[in-house]
Amino acid sequence: MAKKKSAKGAKKAGQRWVKSTCPYCGVGCGVEVGVEAGKVVQIRGDKSHPANFGKLCPKPTGLPEALASEDRLTHPLRRNDSGELERVSWDDALEEISDRLEGTLEEHGPEAAAFYISGQLLTEDYYAVNKLAKGFLGTNNVDSNSRLCMSSAVAGYKGAFGTDGPPTAYSDIGHAGCIILWGSNAADCHPITFGRIKQRKRDDQEDTTLSVIVIDPRRTPTAEMADLHLPIKPGTDLALANAMLGVLLDEGLVDRRFIEHHTNGFEETAEVAREWSVERAAEVCGLEAEDIVWAARAFGKAPAALIFWTMGVNQSTVGTLKNRAIINLCLATGNIGKPGAGPFSFTGQPNAMGGREVGGLANLLPGYRTSENPEHRREVEEAWNLAPGSIPEAWGLPATEMFRALDDGDIKFLWVAATNPAASFPDLDRARRALRNAEFVVVQDAYPTETTLLADLVLPAAQWGEKAGAMTNSERRVSLVEKVVEPPGEARADWEIFAGVARALGFERNFAWEDSAAVYDEYKELTRDTPVDVTGLSHERLRRGARQWPVPDVPFREERPSGKLQRREPEEEHPGTHRLYTDKKFNTPDSRARFEPTPHSDLHEPSSEEYPLTLSNGRVKNQWHMMSRTGRSETLMKGLEDGPFVEIHPEAAEEAGIEDGKPTRIVSARGSFKARAVVTEGIEPGTVFAPFHWGDLWTGDGSLNNATHGAACPTSKQPELKGAAVRLEPAKQLETEEGELSTTANK
Ligand code: SF4
Numbered sequence: 038m039a040k041k042k043s044a045k046g047a048k049k050a051g052q053r054w055v056k057s058t059c060p061y062c063g064v065g066c067g068v069e070v071g072v073e074a075g076k077v078v079q080i081r082g083d084k085s086h087p088a089n090f091g092k093l094c095p096k097p098t099g100l101p102e103a104l105a106s107e108d109r110l111t112h113p114l115r116r117n118d119s120g121e122l123e124r125v126s127w128d129d130a131l132e133e134i135s136d137r138l139e140g141t142l143e144e145h146g147p148e149a150a151a152f153y154i155s156g157q158l159l160t161e162d163y164y165a166v167n168k169l170a171k172g173f174l175g176t177n178n179v180d181s182n183s184r185l186c187m188s189s190a191v192a193g194y195k196g197a198f199g200t201d202g203p204p205t206a207y208s209d210i211g212h213a214g215c216i217i218l219w220g221s222n223a224a225d226c227h228p229i230t231f232g233r234i235k236q237r238k239r240d241d242q243e244d245t246t247l248s249v250i251v252i253d254p255r256r257t258p259t260a261e262m263a264d265l266h267l268p269i270k271p272g273t274d275l276a277l278a279n280a281m282l283g284v285l286l287d288e289g290l291v292d293r294r295f296i297e298h299h300t301n302g303f304e305e306t307a308e309v310a311r312e313w314s315v316e317r318a319a320e321v322c323g324l325e326a327e328d329i330v331w332a333a334r335a336f337g338k339a340p341a342a343l344i345f346w347t348m349g350v351n352q353s354t355v356g357t358l359k360n361r362a363i364i365n366l367c368l369a370t371g372n373i374g375k376p377g378a379g380p381f382s383f384t385g386q387p388n389a390m391g392g393r394e395v396g397g398l399a400n401l402l403p404g405y406r407t408s409e410n411p412e413h414r415r416e417v418e419e420a421w422n423l424a425p426g427s428i429p430e431a432w433g434l435p436a437t438e439m440f441r442a443l444d445d446g447d448i449k450f451l452w453v454a455a456t457n458p459a460a461s462f463p464d465l466d467r468a469r470r471a472l473r474n475a476e477f478v479v480v481q482d483a484y485p486t487e488t489t490l491l492a493d494l495v496l497p498a499a500q501w502g503e504k505a506g507a508m509t510n511s512e513r514r515v516s517l518v519e520k521v522v523e524p525p526g527e528a529r530a531d532w533e534i535f536a537g538v539a540r541a542l543g544f545e546r547n548f549a550w551e552d553s554a555a556v557y558d559e560y561k562e563l564t565r566d567t568p569v570d571v572t573g574l575s576h577e578r579l580r581r582g583a584r585q586w587p588v589p590d591v592p593f594r595e596e597r598p599s600g601k602l603q604r605r606e607p608e609e610e611h612p613g614t615h616r617l618y619t620d621k622k623f624n625t626p627d628s629r630a631r632f633e634p635t636p637h638s639d640l641h642e643p644s645s646e647e648y649p650l651t652l653s654n655g656r657v658k659n660q661w662h663m664m665s666r667t668g669r670s671e672t673l674m675k676g677l678e679d680g681p682f683v684e685i686h687p688e689a690a691e692e693a694g695i696e697d698g699k700p701t702r703i704v705s706a707r708g709s710f711k712a713r714a715v716v717t718e719g720i721e722p723g724t725v726f727a728p729f730h731w732g733d734l735w736t737g738d739g740s741l742n743n744a745t746h747g748a749a750c751p752t753s754k755q756p757e758l759k760g761a762a763v764r765l766e767p768a769k770q771l772e773t774e775e776g777e778l779s780t781t782a783n784k
Contacts, residue, residue, distance in 0.1 A: 085582075104503075109525045113497065159508060184755060192753040219350055224257060253349060254269055271640065301631050361632075497526060498531050506553045573610055655726065686720050689722050
């Protein structure tokens with residue numbers, strides 16, 4: 038009998054497969070985790086998950102190597118008098134934190150304590166830290182690294198619709214006649230959704246033609262697939278959006294009926310748009326006038342159109358207005374609440390959406406509540422058994438202001454969890470100085486990072502696969518991440534660590550959760566009857582499938598053809614909500630969506646004689662953030678052996694004396710960073726592009742953020758990471774030695 042071939046991914050003896058969710062980008066792909074002898078040994082796509090139907094990009098396949106990395110943090114470490122980090126017990130670590138917190142609150146007040154957290158935390162982790170800080174310590178100084186990637190989208194949605202939240206679903210790709218990808222290199226950053234768009238393009242039929250337009254200063258792999266690529270000059274998006282709205286108006290492509298019945302503020306918005314003729318916009322944006330007209334027509338004439346966007350739009354001092362401009366285009370054409378239509382932000386991090394839902398930014402409370410709203414504060418105080426007035430009204434410090442306050446000595450206690458600001462923060466020298474000189478810094482992570490090296494106390498955190506909890510992806514779909522293996526050494530789940538400190542502070546009864554499912558159950562009660570209602574979910578329910586919120590726990594009611602509302606049987610659970618605003622009623626006081634005029638303004642730091650180029654940054658396909666996890670996978674590091682690189686147009690290279698492949702220094706008014714030059718015509722001549730992945734531990738030269746600045750959008754407080762004025766100059770030598778990963782004192 039012929040020997041049967043073993044199929045790829047087939048079950049080996051002793052191996053089990055557990056469904057879970059990818060821990061990287063906001064696409065939120067379902068994965069199946071192969072576990073053998075207490076270790077994660079393989080990852081494959083979950084064919085039943087609606088975000089990816091079994092497909093995966095390379096990143097999660099490196100997880101087994103990353104989890105098994107020998108340099109995981111396994112015990113709490115405290116800096117001793119000689120500056121070395123030495124092992125301490127959990128009891129001592131928790132006692133030290135609670136003593137420090139009590140001392141800080143007593144001496145300097147709650148505003149002197151701050152928490153800088155991450156879009157990679159699970160919903161339960163977010164909930165625990167928010168409850169502790171905002172409720173029980175009385176400080177709203179809780180902000181997340183999502184401030185650096187998505188806060189402009191939050192402000193954009195709230196301004197236009199009354200509440201945050203993308204109204205769309207991935208399946209809308211199948212119904213759209215036009216898709217714009219604005220400031221998004223989805224091919225590298227959101228590859229699975231990009232694959233879906235590409236497939237849709239391939240499947241195009243005569244009667245369902247799809248136009249794809251990409252707006253990006255670089256000819257990225259995303260732009261290569263487009264019908265039209267608009268290589269826009271950085272910072273000129275509002276001029277383009279206004280000109281497009283002008284074309285829609287001139288050519289009668291706006292949906293007057295929708296505007297009249299369901300929106301406010303259109304005329305004021307149109308007035309500003311009319312100031313931008315296509316010729317004027319073409320001049321400012323560095324584009325061809327006819328291309329702007331083509332884009333506007335393709336968008337306006339499509340029966341349904343989608344606009345995807347991400348950091349290229351959000352990371353801007355006018356980030357909120359850019360979001361509003363995109364939403365204006367959708368509202369003007371009635372592209373909302375119907376198949377194939379709407380504004381659709383790609384979230385960068387796997388659970389940035391969950392953070393927004395739980396209140397993980399400095400003015401938010403669970404269930405899309407805000408601290409400014411007295412009724413919202415009252416509801417949360419009641420749920421947490423707190424006296425009225427316990428939760429402060431004023432905004433806490435958003436991330437960039439938090440680090441300024443740390444640098445100025447106003448923050449005395451900082452707790453960083455699951456993020457690495459000593460490599461990823463704009464105006465890096467200042468952020469590192471602030472961490473180095475800070476009175477007391479706790480850093481909670483799974484690996485040694487540039488930030489743990491500056492900590493006074495390092496706490497070992499369980500990471501993906503070692504703790505359970507929920508995440509929400511870019512289409513509002515909540516999925517479960519399963520605990521499949523034990524964390525190494527004494528590492529603990531983030532929510533457990535926050536709860537442990539709360540108990541050490543005397544709040545035992547309020548933080549007595551037995552497991553993360555109990556944390557989720559408490560959180561979901563706070564979402565009841567809010568726009569982000571997930572009372573119909575639980576860890577158990579999520580094991581049966583991911584769902585898009587709102588998912589209330591009331592029996593689902595649906596309209597039958599007879600017109601009568603019919604109650605389903607209670608055991609038939611609410612299926613979740615595919616698309617928001619299908620009834621054209623928005624979460625504003627008058628139920629109408631709001632237009633906003635979007636006047637153009639220049640970059641905060643325009644190019645000059647000394648710094649003639651604009652630095653943009655982004656990712657490469659196989660890496661994630663500062664590579665603390667993906668960098669530990671040899672497989673994923675293949676092709677990156679030459680270290681950091683910077684792309685420059687041949688004209689700009691010649692001007693600056695830069696040669697292809699040669700060491701180059703990217704210099705701004707704040708600092709510099711070395712990278713290998715890649716001379717390419719695939720970038721607009723005034724822009725240079727470099728990936729931001731390499732930090733000090735890789736280069737010994739800081740990171741690209743030595744050159745970026747921290748000026749932020751006044752509404753969203755999101756910094757303009759993609760707009761620093763720089764020059765490039767030849768560097769004498771390119772040092773590519775890998776930094777030592779150690780716990781040596783560095784503070
Ligand atoms: Fe993970 Fe994003 Fe890749 Fe999907 S597209 S596998 S969520 S990194």
